[in-house]
Amino acid sequence: MRIVTWNVNSVRQRLEHLVRYLRETEPDVVCLQEIKCVDEAFPRLEIEALGYNVETHGQKTFNGVAILSKRPIETQRGLPGDEADAQARYIEAVTTDAQGRVARVASIYLPNGNPAGTEKYAYKLAFMDRLIRHARDLLAHEETLVLAGDYNVIPTALDAKRPEDWLGDALFLPQTRERFRELVNLGLTDALRAVSNEGGVYTFWDYQAGAWQKNNGIRIDHLLLSPEAADRLVEATVDKHVRGWDKPSDHVPVRIELK
DNA sequence: ATGGCGATATACTATCGA
Numbered sequence: 001m002r003i004v005t006w007n008v009n010s011v012r013q014r015l016e017h018l019v020r021y022l023r024e025t026e027p028d029v030v031c032l033q034e035i036k037c038v039d040e041a042f043p044r045l046e047i048e049a050l051g052y053n054v055e056t057h058g059q060k061t062f063n064g065v066a067i068l069s070k071r072p073i074e075t076q077r078g079l080p081g082d083e084a085d086a087q088a089r090y091i092e093a094v095t096t097d098a099q100g101r102v103a104r105v106a107s108i109y110l111p112n113g114n115p116a117g118t119e120k121y122a123y124k125l126a127f128m129d130r131l132i133r134h135a136r137d138l139l140a141h142e143e144t145l146v147l148a149g150d151y152n153v154i155p156t157a158l159d160a161k162r163p164e165d166w167l168g169d170a171l172f173l174p175q176t177r178e179r180f181r182e183l184v185n186l187g188l189t190d191a192l193r194a195v196s197n198e199g200g201v202y203t204f205w206d207y208q209a210g211a212w213q214k215n216n217g218i219r220i221d222h223l224l225l226s227p228e229a230a231d232r233l234v235e236a237t238v239d240k241h242v243r244g245w246d247k248p249s250d251h252v253p254v255r256i257e258l259k
Numbered sequence: 260a261t262g263g264c265g266a267t268a269t270a271c272t273a274t275c276g277a
Contacts, residue, residue: 009276010266034276036266061267062275112276152277171277206277207264218277250265250277 001097001232001258002027003105004239005148005221007204007251011035011066014249015043021242021253022050028070028097031107031148033251035064042066059088065107065149069095079108081130087111089127103229103258104138108149113170121170124152128179135186138226144258145226147188150251152220153180155190158199159219171220189230191223191256192238203238204251212243221254232258 004027008014011032022030030052035042039056047054051070057077058064065088067073072095079090092106108131113124131147138145154172157163166172184190192201202217211217225233235257242252 013266034266114275114277166277169277204277208277209263211263220277247265 001029001101001103002255003029003031003103003146003148003223003258004253004255005031005033005107005150005223006253007033007109007150007221007249009034009036009249009251011042012037013247015046017242017245017248019046019050020245021239022047022052022068025239025253025255027255029095029103029105030068031105032066032068033064033107033109033150035066036062037064055091055093057088057091059086063088063109065089065091065109067091067093067105067107069093070098071096079127079130080134082126101144101258103144103146104141105146105148108147108151110149110151110153112152113176116168116170116173124170125175125179128176128183132179132183132186135183135188139186139188142228143226144229144232146229146256147224148254149222150220151180151222153177153222154218154220155180155222159201161200161202161214161216161218166218171218184224187227188224189227189233191225191233191236192219192254194225194230194233195236201238202240203254205243207250221251223254223256229258234259
């Protein structure tokens with residue numbers, strides 16, 4: 001079962017790239033973030049034509065998440081824990097692969113949180129607390145679970161080309177990283193870290209200041225696996241070449257293979 | 260020390276992102 005997470009930075013701007021990527025990679029499940037459109041504006045027909053079921057949780061202008069699946073999916077929208085939260089940042093689905101193996105998959109767009117010390121950072125930390133509570137509930141099911149998405153968290157200094165640039169940033173502050181560790185320490189496995197302890201593996205390069213050309217990247221897109229999912233892990237990789245395409249997203253797809 | 264880039268909205272500028 002091939003599962004991908006990708007912050008596309010507007011699905012309408014990136015439709016050609018998404019179609020090209022789906023054709024070349026043929027994933028079973030794709031978690032998208034920052035679709036930046038309402039549900040009605042999602043290019044559904046183009047994706048369905050490639051054999052995918054499409055479930056979206058969009059909003060106007062900002063944010064928005066979606067899950068594409070070759071097989072039908074049971075879907076829930078929104079992260080529990082705050083009925084007043086109007087931002088579309090979480091969608092969760094149960095699906096299968098062609099062999100009928102089941103997985104629960106979430107597409108998460110965790111808040112950026114900058115600048116630190118503002119209500120934006122408080123919202124990020126509260127969202128992470130809600131995610132920890134929800135993950136604890138889901139882990140109790142003892143099933144194949146993949147929490148995938150743009151976490152906007154640089155877990156360690158190994159995950160940035162220039163960690164010194166990020167010391168005061170909401171993506172790297174101690175409180176942010178503490179909560180990420182608290183989440184992982186519930187019993188989740190960081191899929192990329194399960195296959196390599198090396199630094200220099202990035203998933204985001206800023207559009208500005210030649211970050212891509214200098215490989216000045218950070219690793220902020222993650223797939224966290226329940227023990228049952230980790231037991232099935234056979235591959236985890238970053239599809240870095242996509243960043244070199246014409247007019248790319250600033251994030252690239254991250255992909256895992258579960259047996 | 261600063262800006263640099265890109266997307267969206269009602270848009271010749273502001274906001275957001277990371």
